[in-house]
Amino acid sequence: xxxxxxxxxxxxxxxxxxxxxxxxxxxxxxxxxxxxxxxxxxxxxxxxxxxxxxxxxxxxxxxxxxxxxxxxxxxxxxxxxxxxxxxxxxxxxxxxxxxxxxxxxxxxxxxxxxxxxxxxxxxxxxxxxxxxxxxxxxxxxxxxxxxxxxxxxxxxxxxxxxxxxxxxxxxxxxxxxxxxxxxxxxxxxxxxxxxxxxxxxxxxxxxxxxxxxxxxxxxxxxxxxxxxxxxxxxxxxxxxxxxxxxxxxxxxxxxxxxxxxxxxxxxxxxxxxxxxxxxxxxxxxxxxxxxxxxxx
Ligand SMILES: [Fe+2]
Numbered sequence: 001x002x003x004x005x006x007x008x009x010x011x012x013x014x015x016x017x018x019x020x021x022x023x024x025x026x027x028x029x030x031x032x033x034x035x036x037x038x039x040x041x042x043x044x045x046x047x048x049x050x051x052x053x054x055x056x057x058x059x060x061x062x063x064x065x066x067x068x069x070x071x072x073x074x075x076x077x078x079x080x081x082x083x084x085x086x087x088x089x090x091x092x093x094x095x096x097x098x099x100x101x102x103x104x105x106x107x108x109x110x111x112x113x114x115x116x117x118x119x120x121x122x123x124x125x126x127x128x129x130x131x132x133x134x135x136x137x138x139x140x141x142x143x144x145x146x147x148x149x150x151x152x153x154x155x156x157x158x159x160x161x162x163x164x165x166x167x168x169x170x171x172x173x174x175x176x177x178x179x180x181x182x183x184x185x186x187x188x189x190x191x192x193x194x195x196x197x198x199x200x201x202x203x204x205x206x207x208x209x210x211x212x213x214x215x216x217x218x219x220x221x222x223x224x225x226x227x228x229x230x231x232x233x234x235x236x237x238x239x240x241x242x243x244x245x246x247x248x249x250x251x252x253x254x255x256x257x258x259x260x261x262x263x264x265x266x267x268x269x270x271x272x273x274x275x276x277x278x279x280x281x282x283x284x285x286x287x288x289x290x291x292x293x294x295x296x
Pocket of ligand 1: 114118119120267
């Protein structure tokens with residue numbers, strides 16, 4: 001088997017979303033294989049691997065090839081409420097007994113925030129580098145994940161808007177993204193844990209040098225701007241960045257693993273029938289530093 005990567009959609013988006021074949025990533029990898037996958041991530045920003053039968057242990061082992069992992073402190077289910085370990089983000093509609101969450105369960109309602117465009121953990125001071133999402137059980141229809149290429153979106157801005165964005169600093173919090181959906185059912189502890197953090201709006205990829213817009217529904221303020229003006233500006237940028245020409249929609253098959261670079265993409269989940277199980281396990285590689293430390 002030889003590892004190869006080709007574009008998922010060579011006609012319309014030749015440099016966004018690569019499909020990897022010729023490698024079993026549930027097994028230990030050689031240095032050359034890890035280097036090839038890292039290079040593919042730099043080029044594409046998003047890689048799809050099919051038919052990878054992961055356990056949480058093998059998924060964690062594969063993920064650690066790419067850096068230190070985050071823990072799931074952004075999840076609303078903590079402690080004895082958790083179904084999965086703190087090393088794995090639970091992207092499912094299940095409780096700890098593997099039963100479907102009720103329609104009005106606050107964990108499910110909080111999880112609906114995933115339907116808004118976002119970059120994982122932009123609400124943490126040191127945000128996510130890679131997310132690795134493994135499809136364990138999928139519904140019979142719907143539940144796609146859509147990805148937007150924030151490098152292409154940045155490149156397509158006019159010079160005036162690029163200049164306006166260049167030095168802006170945003171505040172990100174899960175309190176902001178959930179407020180968009182009318183969810184405000186937070187405990188005092190959650191309000192403390194989800195206090196806003198600062199992120200640069202424009203960031204530069206350390207390997208490729210390409211600039212991208214660092215947007216997310218978690219962004220609810222721009223330093224020095226009136227809040228309504230900031231939110232209108234961020235909404236316009238998000239609308240620009242998520243035009244269909246910048247978007248790849250992943251239609252899941254069981255045992256797919258999709259790995260994306262949160263520094264250069266946004267994503268969102270699409271709806272599905274909540275009487276069916278959707279069970280996805282996410283491991284997350286952290287950035288090495290905050291966007292505030294990293295020169296834009
Ligand atoms: Fe996400």
